[in-house]
Amino acid sequence: MNTRAILRTVGIGCSLLLASAAASADTAQTEAVKRGEYVARLGDCVACHTAPGGKPMAGGLALETPFGTLYSTNITPDGSSGIGQYTFEQFDRAMRKGVAAGGHNLYPAMPYPSYARMTEQDMRDLYAYMMNGVEAVAQPNKENDMDWPFSMRWGLSLWNAVFLDDEAxxxxxxxxxxxxxxxxxxxxxxxxxxxxxxxxxxxxxxxxxxxxxxxxxxxxxxxxxxxxxxxxxxxxxxxxxxxxxxxxxxxxxxxxxxxxxxxxxxxxxxxxxxxxxxxxxxxxxxxxxxxLPMQVAQGPAPDIVPLPAGMGAAPDEDVPTNIFTTRGGLGYLQFCADCHRANGDGVPGVFPPLTGNHTLQSQDPATLVRIMLTGWRTPVTETHSRPLTMPAFAQLSDTEIADILNFTRRSWGRPDAREIAASDVGDARKHLDAKGINGRPFETPRLADMLKEPNAEQLVLGARLNIDTARMLPDHVGAAMNCASCHLNAGTVADGSPYVGVSAFFPSYGARAGRDITLEERINGCFQRSMNGKPLPKTSDEMKAMVAYFDWMKRETKPEDRVEGRGIGKIDRSIVPDPDNGKLIYAAQCAICHGAEGEGIKDAKGRWVYPPLGGDHSFNIGAGMARIYTAAAFVKRNMPIAFHESFPLGQGGLSDQEAVDVAAYFSHLPRPDFAPKLNDWPKGGKPSDARY
Structure with a gap:
């Protein structure tokens, strides 16, 4: 082989070696970036370095401290406003010692005392990711608003000298x-x-x-x-x-x-x-x-004592009886039990239990008070793609919130929990600027106020019969329904079929009956249709208690008055329903509470939690909810719950078309017949969406 051929062969070999080395380096870099991305996830860098609505890692998030407001910095690889000019050594020093490339000290709101314990490999991988796996964003950093003398960064050198342990x-x-x-x-x-x-x-x-x-x-x-x-x-x-x-x-x-x-x-x-x-x-x-010691970590046993005479059937065995006899208990029953249940068990996989809940068992009630005043939202995860919300209850007074929280802590928290004072709630309200503005004139009746009335026992019985109808009146309810299934929070929610002022409008003409009907007849209509059951005797103690409860909510209403929030509102009946789309909406928004096929859900003891929307245990074909546009109007304003921040259930949120579509789907699920349906609308006027 001549010299030229030898050199050519050697050159090809060197090129192949160089290409192989470059490919190997590229592979190593790719793997380091991938590992570094996982390290960044472990460190949750994006949470603090991303402002609401901002680009990832570009900074600008306000961090409130006892010494003023800090703004997180841009840590994208932008060369001017980010960390694009950082060498690994400068990056490592910032992460372990809290000293930026320019030499100034970082505030320990950046958890560099913790990051100092990282391994060198994790640090190098993180650097590779930050420089090569993050999009560069040219966004200047905001000036901090720290109180003097904390605005003087030289003091941080002393802080580091005393408190920083930078050993891995x-x-x-x-x-x-x-x-x-x-x-x-x-x-x-x-x-x-x-x-x-x-x-x-x-x-x-x-x-x-x-x-x-x-x-x-x-x-x-x-x-x-x-x-x-x-x-x-x-x-x-x-x-x-x-x-x-x-x-x-x-x-x-x-x-x-x-x-x-x-x-x-x-x-x-x-x-x-x-x-x-x-x-x-x-x-x-x-x-x-x-x-708490492990033996009391599940919370104290519920306070079960005999009910006063005239209060009706005993509650479930694990429901605190003082839920009916105290302001805090009735407040909880009205505003909290629909999600957390009267026994504090919550709804598995949906709403958190109170029994054994560590937040409830904490001596410091800060989280409880804050959640009540500002609300709460679950994270969006691959497992739970739909976030659930608890709306703010800042419309309630400081005393009402304190009463409810003290009731829950005594019932399911820790025996030695300190009392929450109304002033504690008031102080938190001022700090959080939680005003609790009501956007409409509807005044939510407070069940706790029934305790002040001379017929308090009868009124509480009426409220209980609305909330726990099926269990308390099994001979008259043939479905897994309660009055409160449609009349939300015992009839106290605007546009949720509230009872406010209702008794003032009876007797009144009922088109379906073709004559004037009494309030008792209207109530029995629900028993026969919505609850697929039998009418109550009009002179029974239970009927009297229910009517007394309605009358208590009448207040000063006169027959000619227009009551804010009455009924369930209207919906455009010209909307053409699409039940196939309704089935998809149902699966995404309704199934977690009403079951995948509309079968409802039960608790571990086989008790109904949320009612079925179809099948033998649902409302029958003669109920208003079996009609598309009636059901759609209810859904539009009241379902799903825990959807957003509206008081008191985070209810509503679907568009008119979505409400009509999902109503068309569930209203036409199989359900019991109603034999007397042939007698309905004897004088005409039958709605076009009636099922018969």
């Missing part, structure tokens, strides 16, 4: 690999202690791990931005913890406050192995001094 995480040799993996994530990338560990006078975490003389304080709970970050020590079973972090819910409750963002942006993306490791580590931590 060291595995504990006598613990398992799973335990150590969980400990590493919790103590470093997860920076769980930033919210859940008590802070000192200089706002420093009192300890950064479970080791050492202050290890018992690690993750023992702290109040942050008006939310109580609960103790994570000895928390549930590892599997329960993994489920909560993956989905935002488990059988003990749901996340709230800042944890909504943590689950939504971070923990739901963790591997199952890492989630279980977290649970194993947290379960291994001994309880803190304020944590």
């Amino acid at each position: 995480f060291k595995p504990v040799t006598d613990e398992s690999a799973q335990w150590n993996r969980g400990a590493y994530i919790v103590q470093s990338l997860g920076h769980c202690g930033a919210c859940h560990t008590p802070r000192g006078i200089a706002f420093q975490e009192k300890t950064m791990s479970d080791q050492g003389g202050k290890g018992h304080l690690f993750l023992a709970g702290e109040t942050v931005e008006g939310w109580r970050a609960l103790s994570l020590r000895n928390l549930w079973t590892p599997e329960d913890t993994a489920e909560m972090l993956k989905t935002g819910r488990n059988k003990h409750g749901t996340v709230s406050g800042n944890m909504v963002d943590v689950v939504q942006h971070s923990t739901q993306y963790m591997t199952d192995e890492d989630l279980l490791a977290l649970g194993i580590y947290l379960k291994a931590l001994p309880p803190g001094k304020d944590d």
